[in-house]
Amino acid sequence: MRRRLLLLLPLLGFLVLGGFLYRGLSMDPSYRDSAMVARDFPAFDLATLADPERRVDASLLEGEVTLVNVWGEWCPTCKQEMPQLLELAERGVRLVGVDYKDTRAKGRDFLEEFGDPFEINIFDPEGSLGFDLGVYGAPETFLVDAEGVIRYHHTGYIAPEDVSRVIMPEVEKWRE
């Protein structure tokens, strides 16, 4: 009888392997954990997009829950995302933009054309702040709590349904 059960062992192994592979089929290969969540927003010292003379640092993000959106004029998805950001601003969320690997003129034109939901835009032409944030494309969005700690990292497009379903609940959660 024990010998008979042993014969089932290969089948068992196959089922385990099959289960793994089946799960792999429905996994998103581009998904990855963010290394930034629960960490302080990285230190930076950069000029604003509007005023090259005005410099800002990470203290800009303290005191209130803030959504930091990394965008660029060269990024088509950022244009599609803009209505959602405008809606979030309308709902009372504080937004700060990071104009990533862009030129001043193009960045300003972009905001003029597609709207400007940002309280302030940090100008990051070299992508140095982006690099410290682990940004590898745009758009990317970070939720920073009132203490300046990153609480949520959204990689890629914020779809219209994400506003109420994902972003607003996160904002409310960290406001408390």
Place this chain on the structure above:
Amino acid sequence: MARVSVWLLILLAALSLPALAAVEVRQFDDPVLEQRYRDLTATLRCPKCENQSIGDSDSPIAGDMRERVYQQLQQGRSDKEILDFMVDRFGDYVLYNPRLEGRTFLLWGLPAALVVLGIVLVILLVRARRHVAARGLSETERARLDSLVNRQGAHHDTVYHDPAHHDPVHHERNE
């Protein structure tokens, strides 16, 4: 014909130049540093492109990462410091060679455990077989073996030990 092929080859080589140009050429005074640069850019995975190292990828982020690796090597940082710097920002994802730690224990341990299991199984099977071979035959097995051997032996006798009918040499001499 040969001339045409040569020109075709030159044309193909020229066409492939832009692809090569995407990854910049760097100058190193120290060959050791150059080797470390090659190793690091081969072991760091491009966060954007999933299946390329930053040394192979022409995506902008891979270029930025190569630049940082280069700068930090020039500053005299160790490989570990550079890898830590990248993992700090982009997560474990960028390591083609995952580190051995609590979370990756299964990843590293499972293959080794399977190999050990396999070896143990082989040893057990070989021992079991040896045991069977060494065991003496039972009464009935012995009797059956004897009868088989005897029948074979009797048959052989008729074939080879009956010179009168089956040995041609002997037969001739008789004539």
